[in-house]
Amino acid sequence: MRTHLKLLSIAVGLACTPVLVQASDSGVSSVAEAITESSVKTMLRYRYEGVDQDGLDEDASANTLLGRLTASTAKYNGWQAVVEFDYVTELLDKDYNNTINGNTTYPVVADPSGSDLNQSYLKYTSQSGTATTFGRQRINHNNQRFLGGVAWRQNEQTFDGVRFESEVAENFTLDYAYSYRVNRIFGSKNPNGDLDVDLHMFNAVYQPAKGHKIAGFYYSMDFDDALALSNSTAGFDYNFSGKSGDIGYGLHLSYASQKDTGDNPVDYSTDYYAIDGSVKVAGVTLAAGIEVLGADNGKGFQTPLATLHKFQGWTDKFLGTPGTGIEDTWFKVATKLGGVSVAAIYHQFDADEGSADLGSELGLVANYGFAKHYKLTAKYASYDADTHATDTDKVWIQLLAKY
Secondary structure (H helix, E strand, O other): OHHHHHHHHHHHHHHHHHHHHHHOOOEEOOHHHHHHOOEEEEEEEEEEEEEEEOOOOOOEEEEEEEEEEEEEOOOEOOEEEEEEEEEEEEEEEEEOEOOOOOOOOOOEOOOOOEEEEEEEEEEEEOOOOOEEEEEEEOOOOOOOOOOOOOOOOOOOOEEEEEEEEEEEEOOEEEEEEEEEEEEOOOOOOOOOOEEEEEEEEEEEEEOOOOOEEEEEEEEEEEEOOOHHHOEEEEEEEEEEEEEEOOEEEEEEEEEEEEEEOOOOOOOOEEEEEEEEEEEEEOOEEEEEEEEEEOEEOOEEOOOOOOOHHHOOOOOOOOOOOOOOOEEEEEEEEEEEEOOEEEEEEEEEEEOOOOOOEEEEEEEEEEEEEEOOOEEEEEEEEEEEEOOOOOOEEEEEEEEEEEO
16 A cells, blocks of 8 residues: 555646646756756855753763765756755764763763765646655745754755645645655664655645745554554644734744554554744844643554654653643743844743652853854753653753855
């Protein structure tokens, strides 16, 4: 069945292509010109990550460098090819557990070295704006709470498959992707680096008026190599932003329902919801919210393909939802000080089922962009454990260069 679905998805895209090509005359006039007019972008990202974690004998100290080269042809009859190579190297001493080096007395810093074909795809875009993408690609839906590329880590998460994106009406877009393999952040050398999957990913976005955006999504995730992650999830995400005089404000609402699917060994059904708002006055943004991932039959709500570092604290203590679920109440303040963007965020984590205090976290971050191509980031997070995990402090210093 898996093979038939894969072939059917690719066949549908190929069947649509000839009709679309006749309608498109954008870009250069020949394949040779498309190649010679290619653009090349480079990115370098150095990062130091230090981790002090209770329960482990050693502190982690990781110095890594990501080099990325992205080549894109010019468009020919609506077609474009993109190839992107990543190379991650470990600098200085390797005093950390990169998930495959065996340094288990150190905390984990999930940035193993190695080279990777990060993206490699053909994309066809019709004159009407409908796009079909074949191959290895990054996919980010909405705020990446359920589907994202995990761009924070040095190895990015990408998907092998086919994707269709279309603006079917004014301010209304449809997005469907099928993937048979997920290339995860652990790199190709890790046994869990690539997962064979059967993923169907739907996302529809409607913008009924200025400042309003509504997304409806459905994900069917069947994992061959990680049965406990298999799930079926449907929900919506709503964002509103506005301004009254010098005061800006925003509101975010989200809900999803999830149940087991495929060969998941646990029979469960549970819910997710998030409510948060923000106000910006005199250059200072104040925000607060609550995010709840429920649980059922000892199984917490699963988000295995999310950009998890964005949510529930930067120390990454909740990459998997506990069997009692989790309730994350958070507060944030952000502003600019002399050209430096700064923010502080506090999380209080409680079990959704029962009254357990799981822990709390304080996060601080500063970003400074300079000389057009560069960005310097300093970041700190401290997790104070109660009934979940152990006390952990993390610090990051990062320099990003894009050309």
